[in-house]
Amino acid sequence: MSNLQKTGGIAALIEAIIYVSAFVFFGAFWSSPGGGDAAQQFAFLAENKTVLSIVNLVMYVLFGIVLAVLVLALHERLKKGAPTLSSLAAVFGVVWVGLVIASGMIANIGLGAAIDLATTEPKQAMTMWRTVYTVVEGLGGGNEVVGGLWVLLISIAALQSQALPKAFNVVGLFVGSVGVLTVYPADVLTEIFGVSQIVWFSWLGVTLLKSNET
Template sequence: MKLQTIGGFAGLICAATYVFGFAFLVTLLAPLGFGTVAIDAHAVVRFIDANPGVLILWNSVIYILNALALAVLVVAVHQRLHANTPGWASVTRAFGLIWATLVIGAGMIANVAVERAAYLAPQDMDRAVTLWETLHAVELGLGGGNEIAGGVWIGCVSLAGLLGRSLGKVTSGLGLLTGAAGLLTLIPIFGDVAGAVFGLGAIIWFIAIGLTLLLSRTNA
C-alpha cells in the first residue's frame, strides 16, 4: 500500500479521534467542566474513583491514537509537498513531528494522572485531587490546553499546499483558518472559543486532507 494511501487513512483516523473526543466532552464529561477553565477537580477525581477506565479510554483515543496517526500523516504530507515545495515540506515535517510528540506526551501524562488519582482517592481524596490538578496542568501545557503546535503545522501545510498547488484551494484555505484559530489559543481571552473553532475546523481539515491523499493521483 502506498504511503499516500496510508496517510489518507491516517488523516481520517485523526478526524475520528476529534469526533470521539467532542462526543465525550458534551456527554459524559460535560458535568465535570472538561474543556473549560471551570473544571471541577474534586468532581473529576470522584469520577475517576468510580470510572477510571472511561478517562483512560478518552485520553488514549484523543491523545495517543491521534498522535500515532498524526505522525504517519505528517510523513505522508511531507512526501506530497516535497515535489513542488521541498523547503516548505521539510519545515512542515519538523513542526508536525513536534506536534505529534507533544500530543503523545500529553496523553501519557494524562493517563498517569488518572492511574495515580485512582490509587490515592480511596486513601486520601485531597492528595489525589492535588496530584491530579498538578499533572493535568502539565498535560494542558503540552498541548491539551493550547493548540499552538497544531495551528503552526496545519497553517504551514496549508500555505505550502497553496503555494505549490499540492492540496487544493479548499483544503488549503480551510487549513489556514484552522491554523489561525490554533494560534489564537495563545491569547487567554480567546482561548476557549478559539480552541473550539480549532477543534471543529481540524475535524473538517483532517477529513479534507485525508480524502485528498486518498483520491488525488500521485506517483508516491
C-alpha cells in the same frame, strides 16, 4: 508513494473520527460531579477510570501515532514543490506528535496516581490532579500552537507547490491561524480549532484518497 498517499488519506479520516468521538463523549456522556467535594470527585474518577483511560489513549496516544503517518505522507507530497516549507512543517508535525502522545501518557499515569493518593489524602490528590490536568492542557489539550503552525505551514507549502486544492489550502490557513491564536487561553479558540480541524482532516483525507485513485 501512491500507497503512502492512500495511507495518509486514511490517517486523516481517522483523525477526524477521533475528534468527533471526543466531542461526542465529553459533550454527551461525560458528566463529572464538579460541585462535589474531593472525595466525591475521586470516587467518580475511580468508578470511571477504565473508560477515561481508554478515551485518553484514543484521544491522545492513538491520535499521535496516526498523525505521524499523516505528517510523513504530507511531507512526501509537498517536498518536491516546496522543499523548505515542507521540511519545516514536518518538524512541527513531529513535535506535535510527541506532545500529543506525551499528554495522553501523563494524563493516564497522573489519573492512576491521583486516585491511589485519594484513598488517604483526598485534598492532596485533588491538588495533584489539577497539576496533572494543567500540564496536559499546556502540552496538547488547551494549547494548539504547534498543531496550528503545522497546519499553517502545510497550507502555505501546498499553495506554493499547488499539490493540494486551493480552496482547501485557504481553509487550512484559517485553521492554522486559529491554532496559533490558542496561545491566548480562551476556550472558544480551542473549540473553533477543534471543530475546524474536523473539516480540515476530513477534506484532506478525501483529497489524498482521490488523488491516489487518479
